[in-house]
Amino acid sequence: MLKTLYLAGGCFWGAQKFFDQFDGVLHTEVGYANGPAEAPTYEQVCNDSGHAETVRVTFDDELINASELLGYYFMIIDPLSVNRQGEDEGIQYRTGVYYDDPSLLAQIEAAFAEEQKKFASPITVELAPLKNFYPAEEYHQKYLVKNPTGYCHVAPWLLELKKVRQD
Numbered sequence: 001m002l003k004t005l006y007l008a009g010g011c012f013w014g015a016q017k018f019f020d021q022f023d024g025v026l027h028t029e030v031g032y033a034n035g036p037a038e039a040p041t042y043e044q045v046c047n048d049s050g051h052a053e054t055v056r057v058t059f060d061d062e063l064i065n066a067s068e069l070l071g072y073y074f075m076i077i078d079p080l081s082v083n084r085q086g087e088d089e090g091i092q093y094r095t096g097v098y099y100d101d102p103s104l105l106a107q108i109e110a111a112f113a114e115e116q117k118k119f120a121s122p123i124t125v126e127l128a129p130l131k132n133f134y135p136a137e138e139y140h141q142k143y144l145v146k147n148p149t150g151y152c153h154v155a156p157w158l159l160e161l162k163k164v165r166q167d
Helices: 012-020 042-046 066-073 102-116 156-166
Strands: 002-009 025-033 052-060 095-099 126-129 133-135
Touching: 002 012, 002 025, 002 066, 002 102, 012 025, 012 052, 012 066, 012 156, 052 066, 052 095, 066 102, 095 102, 102 126
Parallel strands: 095 126
Antiparallel strands: 002 052, 002 095, 025 052, 025 133
């Protein structure tokens, strides 16, 4: 059955490439989520519109479930960092897991609880229903495929995690 999660994990370029590698992930799209204005531009988002750079991940939950996806998600973020991932800083780089299907909430909460066990301080990843999602401009879609030397806060080996695990 097809399900969707919206994952904000810093710059969306690397997050999209990261999630595209997994079997069961059928489609990804980068965009702007949970901000106050409708259809913001990248320039507005970079100027504190309040939206988070987010990847919409559509997956077949019979091949990969929400818990597995979130296990991978926590590999590419610092869950204690507020409004910063890697060298990127600002409200648009906050971390968050947003959902539009309440049936996923139990799996999401379980993944958060599992991640929290690793830290003495509370994790700072937002967990909220999706308020809105606006696709980013076309040049942002699959950016690191189009620009392989582009900046990314995700470690290069994680972008080929599936390959590394098969070797």
